[in-house]
Amino acid sequence: xxxxxxxxxxxxxxxxxxxxxxxxxxxxxxxxxxxxxxxxxxxxxxxxxxxxxxxxxxxxxxxxxxxxxxxxxxxxxxxxxxxxxxxxxxxxxxxxxxxxxxxxxxxxxxxxxxxxxxxxxxxxxxxxxxxxxxxxxxxxxxxxxxxxxxxxxxxxxxxxxxxxxxxxxxxxxxxxxxxxxxxxxxxxxxxxxxxxxxxxxxxxxxxxxxxxxxxxxxxxxxxxxxxxxxxxxxxxxxxxxxxxxxxxxxxxxxxxxxxxxxxxxxxxxxxxxxxxxxxxxxxxxxxxxxxxxxxxxxxxxxxxxxxxxxxxxxxxxxxxxxxxxxxxxxxxxxxxxxxx
Amino acid sequence: xxxxxxxxxxxxxxxxxxxxxxxxxxxxxxxxxxxxxxxxxxxxxxxxxxxxxxxxxxxxxxxxxxxxxxxxxxxxxxxxxxxxxxxxxxxxxxxxxxxxxxxxxxxxxxxxxxxxxxxxxxxxxxxxxxxxxxxxxxxxxxxxxxxxxxxxxxxxxxxxxxxxxxxxxxxxxxxxxxxxxxxxxxxxxxxxxxxxxxxxxxxxxxxxxxxxxxxxxxxxxxxxxxxxxxxxxxxxxx
Numbered sequence: 001x002x003x004x005x006x007x008x009x010x011x012x013x014x015x016x017x018x019x020x021x022x023x024x025x026x027x028x029x030x031x032x033x034x035x036x037x038x039x040x041x042x043x044x045x046x047x048x049x050x051x052x053x054x055x056x057x058x059x060x061x062x063x064x065x066x067x068x069x070x071x072x073x074x075x076x077x078x079x080x081x082x083x084x085x086x087x088x089x090x091x092x093x094x095x096x097x098x099x100x101x102x103x104x105x106x107x108x109x110x111x112x113x114x115x116x117x118x119x120x121x122x123x124x125x126x127x128x129x130x131x132x133x134x135x136x137x138x139x140x141x142x143x144x145x146x147x148x149x150x151x152x153x154x155x156x157x158x159x160x161x162x163x164x165x166x167x168x169x170x171x172x173x174x175x176x177x178x179x180x181x182x183x184x185x186x187x188x189x190x191x192x193x194x195x196x197x198x199x200x201x202x203x204x205x206x207x208x209x210x211x212x213x214x215x216x217x218x219x220x221x222x223x224x225x226x227x228x229x230x231x232x233x234x235x236x237x238x239x240x241x242x243x244x245x246x247x248x249x250x251x252x253x254x255x256x257x258x259x260x261x262x263x264x265x266x267x268x269x270x271x272x273x274x275x276x277x278x279x280x281x282x283x284x285x286x287x288x289x290x291x292x293x294x295x296x297x298x299x300x301x302x303x304x305x306x307x308x309x310x311x312x313x314x315x316x317x318x319x320x321x322x323x324x325x326x327x328x329x330x331x332x333x334x335x336x337x338x339x340x
Numbered sequence: 341x342x343x344x345x346x347x348x349x350x351x352x353x354x355x356x357x358x359x360x361x362x363x364x365x366x367x368x369x370x371x372x373x374x375x376x377x378x379x380x381x382x383x384x385x386x387x388x389x390x391x392x393x394x395x396x397x398x399x400x401x402x403x404x405x406x407x408x409x410x411x412x413x414x415x416x417x418x419x420x421x422x423x424x425x426x427x428x429x430x431x432x433x434x435x436x437x438x439x440x441x442x443x444x445x446x447x448x449x450x451x452x453x454x455x456x457x458x459x460x461x462x463x464x465x466x467x468x469x470x471x472x473x474x475x476x477x478x479x480x481x482x483x484x485x486x487x488x489x490x491x492x493x494x495x496x497x498x499x500x501x502x503x504x505x506x507x508x509x510x511x512x513x514x515x516x517x518x519x520x521x522x523x524x525x526x527x528x529x530x531x532x533x534x535x536x537x538x539x540x541x542x543x544x545x546x547x548x549x550x551x552x553x554x555x556x557x558x559x560x561x562x563x564x565x566x567x568x569x570x571x572x573x574x575x576x577x578x
Binding site (some may be wrong): 150198199200204206208209210211213215216217218219220221241275 | 430432448
């Protein structure tokens with residue numbers, strides 16, 4: 001049994017020893033150092049804008065990844081949580097709350113929404129779950145569009161205040177403070193997500209993703225862990241929404257709750273590498289960058305061109321390496337290491 | 341004392357009677373075989389015992405406690421673990437992590453669960469493939485992993501669904517030795533199996549299902565000489 005079977009096995013995939021803890025932490029530190037250096041190296045305003053948006057959407061997509069990538073519950077409605085963060089923050093700031101408190105309070109709101117929605121929808125599997133998330137998000141979009149207190153279709157504007165860290169508003173000449181706040185928030189998210197995934201919870205959600213029935217059969221409380229993942233996912237995405245609204249000082253239904261926003265979170269995570277921690281941030285960086293470049297090259301919104309490129313990227317990823325850019329990098333590195 | 345008692349258990353799917361008034365008991369420390377032609381209702385019965393499905397009527401007792409209609413998680417915590425006929429490993433995870441998931445039900449801590457998983461890996465000879473992704477395993481290894489995963493939950497009763505089918509004679513003999521080892525460790529085994537040559541010497545008792553009903557029960561020797569069983573398998577004499 002031993003020799004031929006092992007030969008067959010190694011053909012499928014070379015044994016990949018898990019990275020040692022020390023090298024993993026080192027890699028994390030290096031990435032954070034590079035992120036911190038980015039606006040110092042590339043000083044112009046466009047680079048700052050790209051960085052801020054990439055980090056913001058990177059946080060949102062990282063949130064998506066907890067539920068979609070690691071737990072296997074593919075949501076196409078995550079704009080709902082982004083919007084929950086954005087609208088809650090906007091409403092409270094308009095009532096003279098501190099933006100920090102406002103963002104903090106929007107997180108339990110998003111968690112509650114996730115639990116209320118998760119309870120019925122997590123009984124659905126596969127595509128049925130995904131379709132339900134679209135439906136719920138679209139319903140909320142319509143509700144907000146017709147609610148006077150939330151500004152209906154014209155949205156909510158936020159008051160411009162004295163630039164300061166307490167007001168979470170900074171000079172538009174130098175947007176680096178925004179960048180570093182976003183980076184700090186991403187650091188917080190990274191810590192929360194890594195802690196969640198390191199222990200039993202990480203083990204359980206991956207098992208649920210791979211085979212829900214088998215997971216239940218070895219005693220995994222499936223619904224409960226889907227819910228934990230959904231709450232962490234929602235809170236993370238809402239955090240991005242809260243910061244986003246403080247950066248642009250405006251929110252309306254399409255920019256906070258639209259289906260294309262939900263899809264873009266999914267796209268970022270899948271492009272970078274779903275189910276891998278750095279995938280969503282990398283994907284966000286690529287997509288935001290592509291959007292900026294096409295707008296520069298083709299003037300106006302440059303819209304159709306960036307969508308064209310997105311489509312091409314997704315097809316390429318699906319054909320070449322469904323694990324996303326990160327998996328592609330890993331594959332290339334393995335190949336280099338094998339050929340001396 | 342019987343560890344598991346099945347009492348008048350029935351399961352209907354609409355008009356189909358998958359299980360009809362089935363009763364038998366499994367003594368602690370024994371190996372019991374559940375046999376019967378395809379579609380006899382063996383897997384349905386397994387699902388109900390393991391908490392994956394609820395009976396339409398009847399009762400289930402485990403370790404002296406009524407547990408009818410319990411959940412899969414309750415079953416695992418009480419000490420009932422199962423394998424799947426069509427192997428359902430966690431494909432993206434390594435073999436060892438598959439075992440760790442299962443060990444977590446008794447050991448919440450990462451280290452303790454990993455220790456338990458490594459112990460089971462040694463017990464079932466899974467050490468050499470421990471770091472490989474489970475999706476890449478061949479069917480034979482997947483079956484072993486299924487067994488290891490069930491074992492990692494620390495069961496008192498192990499439900500094995502056709503773990504021997506599809507194996508070469510050598511592999512089947514290895515698997516039989518594993519089952520014997522389980523019995524030595526005090527684990528009670530209820531196994532669905534088709535391969536009679538293997539099951540005859542291995543099992544203390546056999547329960548035969550046919551068309552969702554219990555056709556016969558007894559020691560292997562008694563069961564194979566039961567005219568009803570012979571008729572179900574070979575047809576009636578002309």
